[in-house]
Amino acid sequence: MQEAAYLDWNNSFEILNKAHESGLFVLIIGPKGTGKTTLVKDFAKSKSARLDSINFSLRTRESHLVGTKTLSDGSVGFDEGLLVRSMREGSMLYLDELNSAEADVLLRLDEALDDRRQIVLKESSGETIQADKDWFVVATINPLTHVGTKELPPQLLSRFPVRIRLEYPPEKTEFEIVKRHAPGVPDDDLEQGIRLANILRQAAAVEEINYSPSMRETISYARLVVSGMPPAAVAAIVFGNVYAQWGSVEYQKVSDIITSMFGG
Ligand SMILES: Nc1ncnc2c1ncn2[C@@H]1O[C@H](COP(=O)(O)OP(=O)(O)O)[C@@H](O)[C@H]1O
Ligand SMILES: [Mg+2]
Incomplete structure:
Protein backbone atom coordinates (compact mmCIF):
# COMPACT_ATOMS: atom_id res chain seq x y z
CA MET A 1 0.00 0.00 0.00
CA LEU A 166 6.61 12.90 19.95
CA GLU A 167 3.26 12.32 21.63
CA TYR A 168 -0.15 11.58 20.16
CA PRO A 169 -1.24 14.71 18.31
CA PRO A 170 -4.28 16.81 19.20
CA GLU A 171 -7.55 15.36 17.85
CA LYS A 172 -7.76 17.85 14.96
CA THR A 173 -4.23 17.00 13.84
CA GLU A 174 -4.80 13.27 14.12
CA PHE A 175 -7.93 13.77 12.01
CA GLU A 176 -5.84 15.31 9.22
CA ILE A 177 -3.18 12.62 9.47
CA VAL A 178 -5.67 9.75 9.34
CA LYS A 179 -7.47 11.39 6.39
CA ARG A 180 -4.23 11.15 4.43
CA HIS A 181 -4.23 7.40 4.98
CA ALA A 182 -7.95 6.85 4.38
CA PRO A 183 -9.19 9.73 2.20
CA GLY A 184 -12.73 8.42 1.77
CA VAL A 185 -13.69 8.20 5.43
CA PRO A 186 -16.76 10.29 6.46
CA ASP A 187 -15.75 13.16 8.76
CA ASP A 188 -18.14 12.36 11.61
CA ASP A 189 -17.19 8.66 11.68
CA LEU A 190 -13.53 9.59 11.81
CA GLU A 191 -14.08 12.18 14.55
CA GLN A 192 -15.79 9.55 16.66
CA GLY A 193 -13.07 6.98 16.16
CA ILE A 194 -10.40 9.47 17.17
CA ARG A 195 -12.43 10.59 20.18
CA LEU A 196 -12.75 6.95 21.27
CA ALA A 197 -9.01 6.39 20.83
CA ASN A 198 -8.29 9.41 23.01
CA ILE A 199 -10.68 8.31 25.75
CA LEU A 200 -8.91 4.93 25.81
CA ARG A 201 -5.47 6.59 25.80
CA GLN A 202 -6.46 8.69 28.80
CA ALA A 203 -7.82 5.67 30.63
CA ALA A 204 -4.60 3.76 29.89
CA ALA A 205 -2.50 6.70 31.09
CA VAL A 206 -4.08 6.44 34.55
CA GLU A 207 -3.86 2.63 34.39
CA GLU A 208 -7.59 2.06 34.35
CA ILE A 209 -7.08 -0.16 31.33
CA ASN A 210 -4.03 -2.01 30.03
CA TYR A 211 -3.64 -0.84 26.47
CA SER A 212 -3.35 2.47 24.72
CA PRO A 213 -4.41 2.49 21.05
CA SER A 214 -1.97 4.17 18.66
CA MET A 215 -2.39 5.96 15.36
CA ARG A 216 -2.08 2.56 13.70
CA GLU A 217 -5.47 1.75 15.18
CA THR A 218 -7.16 5.01 14.20
CA ILE A 219 -5.85 4.57 10.63
CA SER A 220 -7.05 0.94 10.53
CA TYR A 221 -10.44 1.98 11.88
CA ALA A 222 -10.78 4.58 9.10
CA ARG A 223 -9.76 2.12 6.39
CA LEU A 224 -12.29 -0.47 7.54
CA VAL A 225 -15.03 2.16 7.63
CA VAL A 226 -14.09 3.10 4.06
CA SER A 227 -14.37 -0.57 3.12
CA GLY A 228 -18.06 -0.39 4.03
CA MET A 229 -18.24 -1.91 7.51
CA PRO A 230 -20.51 -0.14 10.02
CA PRO A 231 -18.45 2.13 12.33
CA ALA A 232 -19.83 0.51 15.51
CA ALA A 233 -18.65 -2.91 14.34
CA VAL A 234 -15.26 -1.54 13.31
CA ALA A 235 -14.86 0.17 16.68
CA ALA A 236 -15.46 -3.14 18.44
CA ILE A 237 -13.03 -5.01 16.19
CA VAL A 238 -10.22 -2.47 16.16
CA PHE A 239 -10.53 -0.85 19.60
CA GLY A 240 -12.69 -3.07 21.80
CA ASN A 241 -11.86 -6.75 21.38
CA VAL A 242 -8.19 -6.42 22.29
CA TYR A 243 -9.13 -5.82 25.94
CA ALA A 244 -10.60 -9.34 26.25
CA GLN A 245 -7.07 -10.55 26.98
CA TRP A 246 -7.19 -8.75 30.34
CA GLY A 247 -10.48 -10.38 31.28
CA SER A 248 -14.17 -9.77 30.93
CA VAL A 249 -14.35 -6.84 33.37
CA GLU A 250 -11.94 -4.72 31.35
CA TYR A 251 -13.47 -5.86 28.07
CA GLN A 252 -16.96 -4.94 29.31
CA LYS A 253 -15.80 -1.54 30.51
CA VAL A 254 -14.48 -0.66 27.06
CA SER A 255 -17.45 -2.22 25.27
CA ASP A 256 -19.79 -0.01 27.32
CA ILE A 257 -17.87 3.09 26.25
CA ILE A 258 -18.10 1.99 22.60
CA THR A 259 -21.83 1.29 22.87
CA SER A 260 -22.48 4.66 24.49
CA MET A 261 -20.66 6.43 21.66
CA PHE A 262 -21.66 4.37 18.65
CA GLY A 263 -24.98 2.86 19.73
CA GLY A 264 -25.30 -0.88 19.93
N1 LIG B 1 2.58 13.00 11.21
C1 LIG B 1 2.18 11.96 10.46
N2 LIG B 1 1.90 12.11 9.16
C2 LIG B 1 1.50 11.05 8.41
N3 LIG B 1 1.34 9.80 8.88
C3 LIG B 1 1.61 9.60 10.19
C4 LIG B 1 2.05 10.65 11.04
N4 LIG B 1 2.23 10.17 12.28
C5 LIG B 1 1.93 8.88 12.22
N5 LIG B 1 1.55 8.52 10.97
C6 LIG B 1 1.15 7.18 10.54
O1 LIG B 1 0.81 6.44 11.71
C7 LIG B 1 1.29 5.09 11.60
C8 LIG B 1 2.27 4.79 12.71
O2 LIG B 1 3.43 5.54 12.53
P1 LIG B 1 4.92 4.99 12.77
O3 LIG B 1 5.85 5.93 12.08
O4 LIG B 1 5.00 3.55 12.42
O5 LIG B 1 5.00 5.20 14.36
P2 LIG B 1 6.14 4.77 15.39
O6 LIG B 1 7.40 4.54 14.62
O7 LIG B 1 6.21 5.95 16.31
O8 LIG B 1 5.64 3.54 16.09
C9 LIG B 1 1.93 4.96 10.23
O9 LIG B 1 0.98 4.44 9.32
C10 LIG B 1 2.28 6.41 9.89
O10 LIG B 1 2.33 6.59 8.50
MG1 LIG C 1 8.50 2.69 14.65
Whole structure:
Protein backbone atom coordinates (compact mmCIF):
# COMPACT_ATOMS: atom_id res chain seq x y z
CA MET A 1 0.00 0.00 0.00
CA GLN A 2 1.22 3.52 -0.81
CA GLU A 3 2.32 5.31 2.37
CA ALA A 4 0.99 8.80 2.94
CA ALA A 5 3.56 11.56 3.42
CA TYR A 6 4.46 12.72 6.91
CA LEU A 7 2.46 15.63 8.27
CA ASP A 8 4.92 17.70 10.24
CA TRP A 9 2.58 19.00 12.94
CA ASN A 10 5.17 19.86 15.58
CA ASN A 11 8.06 21.18 13.56
CA SER A 12 10.18 18.06 13.85
CA PHE A 13 11.60 18.46 10.35
CA GLU A 14 13.21 21.76 11.18
CA ILE A 15 14.77 20.37 14.35
CA LEU A 16 16.11 17.39 12.39
CA ASN A 17 17.45 19.73 9.73
CA LYS A 18 19.31 21.90 12.23
CA ALA A 19 20.71 18.88 14.03
CA HIS A 20 21.83 17.41 10.71
CA GLU A 21 23.55 20.66 9.68
CA SER A 22 25.27 20.83 13.06
CA GLY A 23 26.36 17.21 13.11
CA LEU A 24 24.40 16.51 16.30
CA PHE A 25 22.64 13.21 16.79
CA VAL A 26 18.94 13.05 17.57
CA LEU A 27 16.82 11.08 20.01
CA ILE A 28 13.08 10.77 19.46
CA ILE A 29 11.06 9.88 22.54
CA GLY A 30 7.47 8.76 22.37
CA PRO A 31 5.02 5.88 22.58
CA LYS A 32 4.37 3.49 19.71
CA GLY A 33 2.49 4.67 16.66
CA THR A 34 3.19 8.37 17.01
CA GLY A 35 5.00 8.60 13.67
CA LYS A 36 8.63 8.24 14.74
CA THR A 37 9.64 5.83 11.98
CA THR A 38 7.66 7.66 9.33
CA LEU A 39 9.28 10.96 10.33
CA VAL A 40 12.80 9.60 10.03
CA LYS A 41 12.12 7.83 6.72
CA ASP A 42 10.68 11.00 5.22
CA PHE A 43 13.55 13.06 6.55
CA ALA A 44 16.12 10.72 5.00
CA LYS A 45 14.23 10.91 1.72
CA SER A 46 14.28 14.73 1.84
CA LYS A 47 18.06 14.59 2.21
CA SER A 48 18.38 11.91 -0.47
CA ALA A 49 20.30 9.93 2.13
CA ARG A 50 20.36 6.17 2.40
CA LEU A 51 18.70 5.05 5.60
CA ASP A 52 20.13 2.02 7.42
CA SER A 53 17.84 0.78 10.19
CA ILE A 54 18.46 -1.42 13.19
CA ASN A 55 15.49 -2.44 15.29
CA PHE A 56 16.77 -3.23 18.76
CA SER A 57 15.53 -6.03 20.98
CA LEU A 58 16.95 -8.27 23.69
CA ARG A 59 18.18 -10.49 20.89
CA THR A 60 20.28 -7.83 19.17
CA ARG A 61 23.95 -8.78 19.48
CA GLU A 62 27.14 -6.82 19.04
CA SER A 63 27.78 -8.86 15.92
CA HIS A 64 24.70 -7.33 14.28
CA LEU A 65 26.25 -3.92 14.70
CA VAL A 66 29.90 -4.60 14.16
CA GLY A 67 30.05 -7.76 12.07
CA THR A 68 31.03 -11.41 12.10
CA LYS A 69 33.99 -13.42 10.99
CA THR A 70 33.39 -15.63 8.01
CA LEU A 71 35.28 -18.65 6.83
CA SER A 72 35.19 -19.74 3.22
CA ASP A 73 37.65 -21.97 1.35
CA GLY A 74 39.97 -21.86 4.32
CA SER A 75 40.31 -18.09 4.35
CA VAL A 76 38.98 -15.84 7.07
CA GLY A 77 36.88 -12.87 6.05
CA PHE A 78 34.74 -10.35 7.86
CA ASP A 79 31.10 -9.64 7.21
CA GLU A 80 30.65 -5.99 8.20
CA GLY A 81 27.71 -5.13 10.44
CA LEU A 82 25.29 -2.32 9.75
CA LEU A 83 26.89 0.12 12.18
CA VAL A 84 30.32 -0.21 10.62
CA ARG A 85 29.02 0.00 7.08
CA SER A 86 26.93 3.04 7.89
CA MET A 87 29.92 4.82 9.49
CA ARG A 88 32.15 4.02 6.55
CA GLU A 89 29.65 5.11 3.92
CA GLY A 90 28.21 8.07 5.81
CA SER A 91 24.61 6.97 5.55
CA MET A 92 21.82 7.91 7.92
CA LEU A 93 21.55 5.35 10.70
CA TYR A 94 18.24 4.75 12.42
CA LEU A 95 18.49 3.03 15.80
CA ASP A 96 14.91 2.04 16.55
CA GLU A 97 13.79 1.25 20.11
CA LEU A 98 17.31 1.65 21.42
CA ASN A 99 16.22 1.16 25.00
CA SER A 100 15.25 -2.45 24.29
CA ALA A 101 18.89 -3.45 23.82
CA GLU A 102 21.19 -5.22 26.27
CA ALA A 103 23.89 -3.27 28.11
CA ASP A 104 26.87 -4.85 26.25
CA VAL A 105 25.38 -3.87 22.89
CA LEU A 106 24.84 -0.30 24.08
CA LEU A 107 28.42 -0.12 25.32
CA ARG A 108 29.77 -1.00 21.89
CA LEU A 109 27.51 1.56 20.31
CA ASP A 110 28.72 4.18 22.74
CA GLU A 111 32.24 3.68 21.44
CA ALA A 112 31.13 4.67 17.94
CA LEU A 113 28.98 7.59 19.03
CA ASP A 114 31.47 9.53 21.11
CA ASP A 115 33.00 12.65 19.65
CA ARG A 116 35.73 10.83 17.77
CA ARG A 117 33.12 8.81 15.88
CA GLN A 118 35.42 5.80 15.69
CA ILE A 119 35.15 2.11 16.30
CA VAL A 120 37.94 -0.44 16.64
CA LEU A 121 37.27 -3.73 14.86
CA LYS A 122 38.65 -5.92 17.58
CA GLU A 123 36.63 -8.81 16.08
CA SER A 124 38.78 -8.86 12.95
CA SER A 125 41.83 -6.87 11.90
CA GLY A 126 41.87 -4.48 14.85
CA GLU A 127 41.46 -1.71 12.31
CA THR A 128 39.99 1.60 13.47
CA ILE A 129 37.03 2.73 11.44
CA GLN A 130 36.57 6.49 11.24
CA ALA A 131 33.05 7.58 10.37
CA ASP A 132 32.48 9.55 7.18
CA LYS A 133 31.81 13.24 7.81
CA ASP A 134 28.19 12.85 6.62
CA TRP A 135 27.39 10.11 9.09
CA PHE A 136 24.17 10.96 10.95
CA VAL A 137 22.36 9.00 13.64
CA VAL A 138 18.77 9.15 14.85
CA ALA A 139 17.57 6.91 17.67
CA THR A 140 14.14 6.31 19.16
CA ILE A 141 13.18 5.18 22.62
CA ASN A 142 9.81 4.19 24.02
CA PRO A 143 8.70 5.55 27.38
CA LEU A 144 9.89 3.38 30.26
CA THR A 145 6.35 2.14 30.87
CA HIS A 146 6.62 0.16 27.63
CA VAL A 147 7.29 -3.57 28.18
CA GLY A 148 10.89 -4.62 27.75
CA THR A 149 12.33 -1.13 27.94
CA LYS A 150 15.26 -0.19 30.13
CA GLU A 151 16.76 3.09 31.13
CA LEU A 152 19.53 4.21 28.76
CA PRO A 153 22.87 4.77 30.48
CA PRO A 154 23.31 8.56 30.97
CA GLN A 155 26.53 8.63 28.98
CA LEU A 156 24.82 7.09 25.98
CA LEU A 157 21.93 9.51 26.38
CA SER A 158 24.42 12.36 26.18
CA ARG A 159 25.48 11.22 22.69
CA PHE A 160 22.06 12.39 21.50
CA PRO A 161 21.89 16.03 22.62
CA VAL A 162 18.94 16.89 20.36
CA ARG A 163 15.74 15.40 21.78
CA ILE A 164 12.38 15.40 20.08
CA ARG A 165 9.33 14.45 22.08
CA LEU A 166 6.61 12.90 19.95
CA GLU A 167 3.26 12.32 21.63
CA TYR A 168 -0.15 11.58 20.16
CA PRO A 169 -1.24 14.71 18.31
CA PRO A 170 -4.28 16.81 19.20
CA GLU A 171 -7.55 15.36 17.85
CA LYS A 172 -7.76 17.85 14.96
CA THR A 173 -4.23 17.00 13.84
CA GLU A 174 -4.80 13.27 14.12
CA PHE A 175 -7.93 13.77 12.01
CA GLU A 176 -5.84 15.31 9.22
CA ILE A 177 -3.18 12.62 9.47
CA VAL A 178 -5.67 9.75 9.34
CA LYS A 179 -7.47 11.39 6.39
CA ARG A 180 -4.23 11.15 4.43
CA HIS A 181 -4.23 7.40 4.98
CA ALA A 182 -7.95 6.85 4.38
CA PRO A 183 -9.19 9.73 2.20
CA GLY A 184 -12.73 8.42 1.77
CA VAL A 185 -13.69 8.20 5.43
CA PRO A 186 -16.76 10.29 6.46
CA ASP A 187 -15.75 13.16 8.76
CA ASP A 188 -18.14 12.36 11.61
CA ASP A 189 -17.19 8.66 11.68
CA LEU A 190 -13.53 9.59 11.81
CA GLU A 191 -14.08 12.18 14.55
CA GLN A 192 -15.79 9.55 16.66
CA GLY A 193 -13.07 6.98 16.16
CA ILE A 194 -10.40 9.47 17.17
CA ARG A 195 -12.43 10.59 20.18
CA LEU A 196 -12.75 6.95 21.27
CA ALA A 197 -9.01 6.39 20.83
CA ASN A 198 -8.29 9.41 23.01
CA ILE A 199 -10.68 8.31 25.75
CA LEU A 200 -8.91 4.93 25.81
CA ARG A 201 -5.47 6.59 25.80
CA GLN A 202 -6.46 8.69 28.80
CA ALA A 203 -7.82 5.67 30.63
CA ALA A 204 -4.60 3.76 29.89
CA ALA A 205 -2.50 6.70 31.09
CA VAL A 206 -4.08 6.44 34.55
CA GLU A 207 -3.86 2.63 34.39
CA GLU A 208 -7.59 2.06 34.35
CA ILE A 209 -7.08 -0.16 31.33
CA ASN A 210 -4.03 -2.01 30.03
CA TYR A 211 -3.64 -0.84 26.47
CA SER A 212 -3.35 2.47 24.72
CA PRO A 213 -4.41 2.49 21.05
CA SER A 214 -1.97 4.17 18.66
CA MET A 215 -2.39 5.96 15.36
CA ARG A 216 -2.08 2.56 13.70
CA GLU A 217 -5.47 1.75 15.18
CA THR A 218 -7.16 5.01 14.20
CA ILE A 219 -5.85 4.57 10.63
CA SER A 220 -7.05 0.94 10.53
CA TYR A 221 -10.44 1.98 11.88
CA ALA A 222 -10.78 4.58 9.10
CA ARG A 223 -9.76 2.12 6.39
CA LEU A 224 -12.29 -0.47 7.54
CA VAL A 225 -15.03 2.16 7.63
CA VAL A 226 -14.09 3.10 4.06
CA SER A 227 -14.37 -0.57 3.12
CA GLY A 228 -18.06 -0.39 4.03
CA MET A 229 -18.24 -1.91 7.51
CA PRO A 230 -20.51 -0.14 10.02
CA PRO A 231 -18.45 2.13 12.33
CA ALA A 232 -19.83 0.51 15.51
CA ALA A 233 -18.65 -2.91 14.34
CA VAL A 234 -15.26 -1.54 13.31
CA ALA A 235 -14.86 0.17 16.68
CA ALA A 236 -15.46 -3.14 18.44
CA ILE A 237 -13.03 -5.01 16.19
CA VAL A 238 -10.22 -2.47 16.16
CA PHE A 239 -10.53 -0.85 19.60
CA GLY A 240 -12.69 -3.07 21.80
CA ASN A 241 -11.86 -6.75 21.38
CA VAL A 242 -8.19 -6.42 22.29
CA TYR A 243 -9.13 -5.82 25.94
CA ALA A 244 -10.60 -9.34 26.25
CA GLN A 245 -7.07 -10.55 26.98
CA TRP A 246 -7.19 -8.75 30.34
CA GLY A 247 -10.48 -10.38 31.28
CA SER A 248 -14.17 -9.77 30.93
CA VAL A 249 -14.35 -6.84 33.37
CA GLU A 250 -11.94 -4.72 31.35
CA TYR A 251 -13.47 -5.86 28.07
CA GLN A 252 -16.96 -4.94 29.31
CA LYS A 253 -15.80 -1.54 30.51
CA VAL A 254 -14.48 -0.66 27.06
CA SER A 255 -17.45 -2.22 25.27
CA ASP A 256 -19.79 -0.01 27.32
CA ILE A 257 -17.87 3.09 26.25
CA ILE A 258 -18.10 1.99 22.60
CA THR A 259 -21.83 1.29 22.87
CA SER A 260 -22.48 4.66 24.49
CA MET A 261 -20.66 6.43 21.66
CA PHE A 262 -21.66 4.37 18.65
CA GLY A 263 -24.98 2.86 19.73
CA GLY A 264 -25.30 -0.88 19.93
N1 LIG B 1 2.58 13.00 11.21
C1 LIG B 1 2.18 11.96 10.46
N2 LIG B 1 1.90 12.11 9.16
C2 LIG B 1 1.50 11.05 8.41
N3 LIG B 1 1.34 9.80 8.88
C3 LIG B 1 1.61 9.60 10.19
C4 LIG B 1 2.05 10.65 11.04
N4 LIG B 1 2.23 10.17 12.28
C5 LIG B 1 1.93 8.88 12.22
N5 LIG B 1 1.55 8.52 10.97
C6 LIG B 1 1.15 7.18 10.54
O1 LIG B 1 0.81 6.44 11.71
C7 LIG B 1 1.29 5.09 11.60
C8 LIG B 1 2.27 4.79 12.71
O2 LIG B 1 3.43 5.54 12.53
P1 LIG B 1 4.92 4.99 12.77
O3 LIG B 1 5.85 5.93 12.08
O4 LIG B 1 5.00 3.55 12.42
O5 LIG B 1 5.00 5.20 14.36
P2 LIG B 1 6.14 4.77 15.39
O6 LIG B 1 7.40 4.54 14.62
O7 LIG B 1 6.21 5.95 16.31
O8 LIG B 1 5.64 3.54 16.09
C9 LIG B 1 1.93 4.96 10.23
O9 LIG B 1 0.98 4.44 9.32
C10 LIG B 1 2.28 6.41 9.89
O10 LIG B 1 2.33 6.59 8.50
MG1 LIG C 1 8.50 2.69 14.65
